[in-house]
Amino acid sequence: MRIVLADPPAFTPTYDHELATALGHAGADVELVTSHFRFGESPSANGYVRRELFYPLSSRLFQRSRLRLPLKVAEHPIGLAALRAQRADVLHMQWLVPELDLRLFRPHAPSVFTAHDLLPRRTARKEDVWRRLLSRFDRVVVHSVQGRERLAGLGVDARVIPHPVFPSDPERRDDGRTVLAFGVIRPYKGLRDAIEAVRRAGNARLLVAGDPLEPIAPYRAAAAGLDVDWRLGYLPQMEVDRALGEATIAVFPYEPELDQSGALLRALGAGVPAVAYDVGGIAEPVRAFEAGRVVPAGDVEALADAVRTLLSDPAALELARAGARRARESLTWEESAREHLALYEELV
Numbered sequence: 001m002r003i004v005l006a007d008p009p010a011f012t013p014t015y016d017h018e019l020a021t022a023l024g025h026a027g028a029d030v031e032l033v034t035s036h037f038r039f040g041e042s043p044s045a046n047g048y049v050r051r052e053l054f055y056p057l058s059s060r061l062f063q064r065s066r067l068r069l070p071l072k073v074a075e076h077p078i079g080l081a082a083l084r085a086q087r088a089d090v091l092h093m094q095w096l097v098p099e100l101d102l103r104l105f106r107p108h109a110p111s112v113f114t115a116h117d118l119l120p121r122r123t124a125r126k127e128d129v130w131r132r133l134l135s136r137f138d139r140v141v142v143h144s145v146q147g148r149e150r151l152a153g154l155g156v157d158a159r160v161i162p163h164p165v166f167p168s169d170p171e172r173r174d175d176g177r178t179v180l181a182f183g184v185i186r187p188y189k190g191l192r193d194a195i196e197a198v199r200r201a202g203n204a205r206l207l208v209a210g211d212p213l214e215p216i217a218p219y220r221a222a223a224a225g226l227d228v229d230w231r232l233g234y235l236p237q238m239e240v241d242r243a244l245g246e247a248t249i250a251v252f253p254y255e256p257e258l259d260q261s262g263a264l265l266r267a268l269g270a271g272v273p274a275v276a277y278d279v280g281g282i283a284e285p286v287r288a289f290e291a292g293r294v295v296p297a298g299d300v301e302a303l304a305d306a307v308r309t310l311l312s313d314p315a316a317l318e319l320a321r322a323g324a325r326r327a328r329e330s331l332t333w334e335e336s337a338r339e340h341l342a343l344y345e346e347l348v
Contacts, residue, residue, distance in 0.1 A: 001344060002029040004088035004109070008054040008079055010037045011095045012116060014166065015262060017043035022337035024048040028344075033083055035059045039211065039234040051086075054079035076100050084108045090344045093137070098129050107136060110347035114141040115158065118150050118259045118280070127154060138347050141340075143260035144281020150259075161339045162285070163260040164331045165269035170245035177311055178205045180247035180272065182240075183263030185212040185219075185232075190253030190277070193300050195223045197251065200304035204311055209235060209243040210263075244270040248317070249292065249310050252276040253303055268327045273320030275306045285331065291323030 003023060007016045016032055024030045024047025032045070035054035042050070052059075058071040076097060083091075088109040094116065096105065113134065131154045134140055140156055142148050143163040151158045179201075181194045191208065198206045205227040208219075211234045220230070231243060250267040251274070258280045267274055268285060273292035276282050283294040293306035310317050 001341070001348060002031070002087060002089045003092060003344060004031050004033060004083075004086050004090070005092050005094060006033045006083055007094040008033075008035060008076070008083075008097065009095055010035045010042070010054075010059070012262065013037045013042045015116075015163075016094060017045075018164065018166070018333045019336065019340070020048040020050075021046045022333035023340065026334070026337045026341060028337075028341065031086060031088075033086060035079070040236065053082040073100065077104055080104055089348045092340075092344075096133060098126065098133060102129055102133055105133075105136070107138075110344075111137045112139045112141060112343065112347075113137040114143075115147060115151060116143070116259060118142070118147055130154065131156070139343055141343070142281070144284045146281045146284065147259040159343060161336060161343070162331055163262070163265055164333045164336045165265045165285075165328050166262070167269040167328050167332075168241060168244065168266070170241040170270055173245050174248045175205070175246075176248055177203055178207050178246050178248045179307055179311075180207045180209065180243060180250040180267065182243060182247075182250055182267060183210045183261070185210045185214060185216065187214055188255040188258070190255060191219050192222055193253035193298075193303060194251045195219065195226065195228075196300050197253065197303040197307050199226055200301065201307040201311065204307060205229070207231070207243060207246060209240070211235070240266070241270075244272055247272045249273050249275060249307065249320070251303065251307065252282055253300075254279050254282060256280060256297065258282065265331070268324045268331075271321055271324045271328065273310060273317065273324050275303060275310065277303070285327050286323075289323040289327040289330070290319065291327050292320045 020030045020032045030048035032050045033053050036059040055075050058068040091109040092112040134156050140158040141161050142158045148158045179198050198204045207229045209231040250272050256279045260281045274286050275293045277297040278294050279297045286292045287294050295302035
């Protein structure tokens with residue numbers, strides 16, 4: 001079976017790589033069609049073919065400058081034409097550019113779309129756009145039960161395939177009091193709540209590791225007087241492993257609309273327990289594997305209490321670590337590949 005995975009903007013290069021690798025090792029002929037990743041090295045292809053057919057200029061000439069957007073718009077139809085030229089038994093889109101793709105994109109083969117970010121924030125109110133786009137696919141995949149229910153409200157019958165963890169085994173050097181806020185820093189990630197929860201928890205150190213996509217000065221001001229280690233920028237894998245190895249627990253005080261968090265699954269994959277708000281599908285693996293604590297969305301005091309409990313109670317912390325290890329053993333890329341292949345076989 002020939003599978004073309006497509007992530008035109010290269011939003012999730014590590015996810016794309018792991019899924020393509022697992023599908024290839026399971027016997028599929030896999031081609032990943034994407035663009036140049038603007039912020040670091042992409043993983044080397046392993047068991048699949050990788051082609052950068054989208055945005056050959058805008059992805060290389062600019063990073064986050066808005067000057068790239070007009071060029072990207074001009075390049076998008078060229079990328080879609082190149083995508084249509086790829087022979088596929090199944091076309092599996094990972095991301096769309098909604099406003100452009102509503103006019104320009106039509107699948108040229110039996111098709112699947114993975115809704116990583118349910119009704120992404122900038123277009124969340126354009127439900128009709130998403131309803132029309134998703135209707136073009138033969139199957140839609142989500143990572144959580146909550147995601148399936150969210151799309152059911154749009155009349156979309158989605159299939160749940162859980163997001164695997166990103167397994168790693170960093171050298172453990174945590175001091176028993178380090179709270180990790182990990183991942184790209186955006187307004188919906190709730191860094192201000194993480195700072196306040198660490199302040200209220202007491203005797204805790206905050207490690208902020210990620211690339212800011214918003215001004216960081218207000219967060220620094222909010223963290224005045226706390227023990228905070230700021231490791232900012234797009235971190236190479238060595239630095240990601242160092243942060244995970246130093247973390248006692250990780251916090252995910254996200255706002256709604258995200259289905260699942262790659263940062264959460266990196267933490268669980270490294271054996272680091274999580275404290276998360278009950279939003280989207282983020283709580284599902286934490287709750288299912290007892291890999292930390294889930295608290296009501298927006299409840300900073302409950303967040304602080306969960307942080308305090310795990311840092312002060314060695315037995316509770318060890319139980320949560322055992323849960324993270326169970327998640328790592330169960331949420332594998334091999335199982336995800338098997339579920340995807342079963343889905344693809346329904347279409348060919």
